[in-house]
Amino acid sequence: MKQPLGVILAGGQATRMGGGDKGLLPLGGQTLLDRVIDRFAPQVAGLALNANGDPSRFDRLRLPVLADSVAGFAGPLAGVLAGLDWAAEQGAEAVVTAAADTPFFPGDLVPQLLLAGEGMDHPLVLAATPDPERGTVRHPTFGLWPVALRDDLRVALEGGLRKVVLWTDQHDGRIARFPVATFDPFFNVNTPDDLARAEALL
Incomplete structure (x- = not known):
């Protein structure tokens, strides 16, 4: 398979942060989004941002901004679909997604x-890490998604499906296990306390 395109999922409503764009929050002199881009761009053939609302707030990043094509904040899968439609226009076979609020995800x-x-x-694969209580935890915003399944995903979303793993399980999705050292590399910033923890982890 050719190198996939990358899509940063930033379409959430950030309710636990008081609304707004979590990706634009500062962390150690950069924004969360800057850190995600620095980590993600070397791994993919091109990069886009999935976000809703006025795209001009991201002009500084010089990335394509892809809005959800499914109305009503349909969750991460809507962002995946927007990315797959964009990738199809580029002639790509697949996209990899990463969340805009997860600054320490693996470099590989x-x-x-x-x-x-x-x-x-x-190929349909979600990232996963071991958890002492739950066994293996899947991270549904970090995955490899094939363009060939985009119309199937569109039908599923229009039918009301919102849970990522329900759809990936239907298509025999696999997992890629990543090790956990001192903390889970897929730790994401949901609350002000999380942001403080991320500052400490830097």
Whole structure:
């Protein structure tokens, strides 16, 4: 498979942060989004941002801004679909998604997802980490998504499906396991306390 395109999912409403764009919050002299872009861009063939509302607030980033095509804040899968439609226009086979509020995700995210998807007709893989209580935890905003399944995803979303793993399980989605050292690399910033923790982790 050719190197996939990357899509940063920033379409959430950030209610626990008081609304607004979590990705534009400062962390150690950069925004969360800047940190995600720095980590993600070297791993993919091109990058876009999934976000709703006025795209001009992201002009500084010089990235395509893709709005959800499904109305009513349909969750991460709507952002995945927007990314797949964009990728189809570029002639790409797949996208990898990353969340805009997760500044420490693995530097080898894309190669590990591709490795886990080897041998699949339409590679569909979610990132996962071990958890002492729950066993394996999947991270539904970090995945490898095939363009070939975009119309199936569109129908599922229009039918009301919102839970990522329900859709990936329907298509025999796999997982790529990532190790956890001192903290889970998919730790994301949801609250002011999380932001303070991220500052400490820097």
